Amino acid sequence: MSHSVAQPRLRDPDARRRAGWALLALLALWPLVQIAEFRPVDLFDARNLAVMGGFLGQFFPPNLSGEFLVFVLKATIETLAMATAGTALAMLLALPLGLVLTHSLSVSRIGPGPDRSVGEAIRALARMVLLILRGIPELVWALLLVRAFGLGPAAGVLAIGLTYGGMLGKVYSEIMESGDTRPARVLLETGSGRLMAFFYGLLPGAAQELASYTIYRWECAVRASVIMGFVGAGGLGQLMDQSMKMLNGGEVSTILIVFLLLVLLADALSVFLRKLLA
Amino acid sequence: MSFELDRVGLIHDAGQAQGQRALRAVSIKVARGERLAIIGPSGAGKTTLLRILASSIRPTEGRVSVLGNNPWQLNGSKLRQLRSRIGFIHQAPPIPPRQRAITAVLAGRLGQWPWWKSALSLIYPADIAGPRDQLARLDLADRLFDRCDRLSGGQLQRVGVARVLYQAPDLLLADEPVSAMDPALADLTVSQLHQEAQSRGVTLVASLHAVDIALRWFPRVIGLKAGELVFDLPPEKVSEGVLRDLYASETGVLPSQDNQPFHLAFEGHAVDEAPAGRGQVPVAPPRVI
Numbered sequence: 001m002s003h004s005v006a007q008p009r010l011r012d013p014d015a016r017r018r019a020g021w022a023l024l025a026l027l028a029l030w031p032l033v034q035i036a037e038f039r040p041v042d043l044f045d046a047r048n049l050a051v052m053g054g055f056l057g058q059f060f061p062p063n064l065s066g067e068f069l070v071f072v073l074k075a076t077i078e079t080l081a082m083a084t085a086g087t088a089l090a091m092l093l094a095l096p097l098g099l100v101l102t103h104s105l106s107v108s109r110i111g112p113g114p115d116r117s118v119g120e121a122i123r124a125l126a127r128m129v130l131l132i133l134r135g136i137p138e139l140v141w142a143l144l145l146v147r148a149f150g151l152g153p154a155a156g157v158l159a160i161g162l163t164y165g166g167m168l169g170k171v172y173s174e175i176m177e178s179g180d181t182r183p184a185r186v187l188l189e190t191g192s193g194r195l196m197a198f199f200y201g202l203l204p205g206a207a208q209e210l211a212s213y214t215i216y217r218w219e220c221a222v223r224a225s226v227i228m229g230f231v232g233a234g235g236l237g238q239l240m241d242q243s244m245k246m247l248n249g250g251e252v253s254t255i256l257i258v259f260l261l262l263v264l265l266a267d268a269l270s271v272f273l274r275k276l277l278a
Numbered sequence: 279m280s281f282e283l284d285r286v287g288l289i290h291d292a293g294q295a296q297g298q299r300a301l302r303a304v305s306i307k308v309a310r311g312e313r314l315a316i317i318g319p320s321g322a323g324k325t326t327l328l329r330i331l332a333s334s335i336r337p338t339e340g341r342v343s344v345l346g347n348n349p350w351q352l353n354g355s356k357l358r359q360l361r362s363r364i365g366f367i368h369q370a371p372p373i374p375p376r377q378r379a380i381t382a383v384l385a386g387r388l389g390q391w392p393w394w395k396s397a398l399s400l401i402y403p404a405d406i407a408g409p410r411d412q413l414a415r416l417d418l419a420d421r422l423f424d425r426c427d428r429l430s431g432g433q434l435q436r437v438g439v440a441r442v443l444y445q446a447p448d449l450l451l452a453d454e455p456v457s458a459m460d461p462a463l464a465d466l467t468v469s470q471l472h473q474e475a476q477s478r479g480v481t482l483v484a485s486l487h488a489v490d491i492a493l494r495w496f497p498r499v500i501g502l503k504a505g506e507l508v509f510d511l512p513p514e515k516v517s518e519g520v521l522r523d524l525y526a527s528e529t530g531v532l533p534s535q536d537n538q539p540f541h542l543a544f545e546g547h548a549v550d551e552a553p554a555g556r557g558q559v560p561v562a563p564p565r566v567i
Contacts, residue, residue: 108354111336113350187385190362190389191359191390195393196388196397200396200400205376277376278376
């Protein structure tokens with residue numbers, strides 16, 4: 001250091017820009033917190049705590065009578081069936097749309113080659129379809145479909161399938177885009193079709209992420225079936241709706257315990273699949 | 279005629295202010311069955327040139343003709359057909375780590391197989407003997423059912439070569455195909471590429487950073503520097519001065535496969551194992567650069 005003759009100090013040229021963005025993000029967040037009336041101190045206000053405690057107290061003890069458990073079991077099977085069928089339908093919608101959306105599976109972008117504008121137009125259309133599917137909340141889809149299919153699980157399955165199809169399609173293509181896309185691109189460059197470029201080039205690297213996100217969506221579908229229950233789609237949601245209306249806290253807490261167990265199951269399934277596909 | 283480039287130039291991100299020129303006015307004619315090496319310092323445009331031949335990038339200037347077609351005047355399905363006849367060995371093998379070697383090799387035929395055959399092959403390999411034979415040529419038959427993430431860099435590179443051999447293309451392009459291999463395996467691999475090209479009468483073009491491999495194996499060597507073609511010579515005409523100019527080498531060290539000093543001319547025994555067409559090489563006393 002003794003020989004430093006007016007050497008310019010080495011600086012990180014990006015530091016100022018990063019600090020600027022961080023500051024901007026905080027400034028943007030502040031008014032939003034205000035609008036949302038977020039005052040965490042209220043949570044610990046003595047009066048509020050008493051009211052919340054009273055509410056939770058109703059839920060105890062859980063109703064574990066044999067008769068009710070039979071109802072719960074039947075509703076659980078119905079909910080699982082609805083969530084699984086809905087997620088399967090969502091995958092069916094999401095896979096082709098997600099593949100269309102994925103830039104790294106685009107043949108016309110190589111070069112760029114012929115029909116590039118056609119490819120871009122199809123991609124834009126697919127993006128629009130996915131946007132509409134997931135832009136409308138599943139409850140609205142359900143209310144709409146109940147009018148066609150009547151009360152029952154069919155409307156719930158379709159509502160989950162449509163909304164989650166939109167979400168899965170978007171995330172599938174993002175997962176496929178964020179991994180190593182070179183294998184697929186190279187396959188396309190030697191004349192492979194896009195579906196096979198996906199299976200041979202992208203799927204081996206993306207299978208884990210695709211599976212765990214799909215399982216997570218299945219878990220969400222299990223929970224979403226509560227909302228579906230409120231529009232008469234059956235399952236745990238409908239049972240919960242009835243228990244709530246009858247102010248039967250013990251029954252509600254039994255159903256909540258079942259939900260926790262189902263989430264636990266989804267978690268275990270996800271871990272298992274990730275290991276299998278590793 | 280295998281391919282012809284007529285004053286081909288390429289500017290990356292053409293149309294933008296900071297577009298970078300990768301190639302300038304490159305003209306080459308190559309007949310079917312010729313085998314040529316491209317040498318030059320890194321960043322000279324070797325990979326770009328190969329990718330233009332592979333119809334993967336469209337040049338911004340000049341005219342390209344590959345296997346009798348101008349790729350950029352073809353419609354989608356004809357272009358796909360043309361691409362399936364061109365094999366490209368990449369320096370970093372584009373193979374998913376979780377894929378088995380056999381599947382990676384089979385993928386070489388995806389451009390030729392109907393989609394249902396490729397799909398069924400995901401369930402049970404459509405061909406086992408074929409990939410095994412190609413891997414065996416590269417001394418890798420025992421890794422046929424191993425996953426690629428259990429292979430070393432040099433083994434993976436050979437799986438990439440086996441895929442292209444299995445593809446059996448009409449034009450064989452190789453971008454630094456042996457960069458991760460030790461000298462013995464590099465020689466084996468290059469000899470298999472030559473054997474493939476000779477036995478089926480197809481064209482082989484390889485870019486190589488190791489000048490010694492290029493001079494020892496290829497009947498035609500082209501030098502590329504800063505995107506321009508600086509020479510196109512048979513190896514015996516590639517003199518020390520030409521190489522020094524190409525690499526602007528002040529230190530006197532030219533790139534070779536194991537960074538050992540190499541002999542510019544051929545030693546007696548090298549002529550025997552070198553492929554046909556090398557017999558007329560004048561045997562000069564070896565010069566160490």
